[in-house]
Amino acid sequence: MIVITASAALERLGPEGYVIRATSLAGAPATVVASSGEAGALYGAFHLLRLIQMGRALSSLDIAERPRLQRRLLNHWDNLDGSIERGYAGRSLWWPAKVDARVIDYARANASIGINGTVINSVNANPQS
Numbered sequence: 001m002i003v004i005t006a007s008a009a010l011e012r013l014g015p016e017g018y019v020i021r022a023t024s025l026a027g028a029p030a031t032v033v034a035s036s037g038e039a040g041a042l043y044g045a046f047h048l049l050r051l052i053q054m055g056r057a058l059s060s061l062d063i064a065e066r067p068r069l070q071r072r073l074l075n076h077w078d079n080l081d082g083s084i085e086r087g088y089a090g091r092s093l094w095w096p097a098k099v100d101a102r103v104i105d106y107a108r109a110n111a112s113i114g115i116n117g118t119v120i121n122s123v124n125a126n127p128q129s
Contacts, residue, residue: 009064010036016116017066018044020051022059031058039116043067046112073117074110078125085122094120 010019015037023030033044047065051058077085082095093102110118 007036010034013040013064013066016040016043017064018047019065020044020048020061020063022061029059031061042111043114046114049112067114071117072115073119074115075119077122078120079122080125080127085124 010017013019013036015035016039018033018035018040021032021034023032031048033041033048035041035044043065047063051061076092076094078092078094079085080095082092084090084092093106110116
């Protein structure tokens with residue numbers, strides 16, 4: 001007989017994997033989100049929030065997920081002067097380089113769907129501008 005501990009099961013999912021399970025604690029219904037890493041716990045929490053927003057029943061959850069790709073990126077077409085190669089919505093979010101509320105909101109939105117990176121500049125960007 002092979003016994004797999006909860007921590008071993010989480011380790012197999014990696015630091016970005018997670019489980020969401022319906023259980024009971026002291027006789028009360030509970031939902032557990034667990035991961036071996038902080039990023040996985042964040043992705044699991046966002047997954048649970050999506051389920052709640054969609055009105056899904058939580059009483060029988062048994063989800064285990066692991067990203068297939070290590071790098072999940074969005075690619076931007078921003079130029080180094082703040083213009084956007086194929087920009088239809090104004091100036092670049094990234095220029096001038098500073099962290100403001102828009103960048104924080106962007107990062108949260110990406111994390112909520114499992115995006116973990118961004119390529120800021122256009123492949124055609126002029127490094128001299």
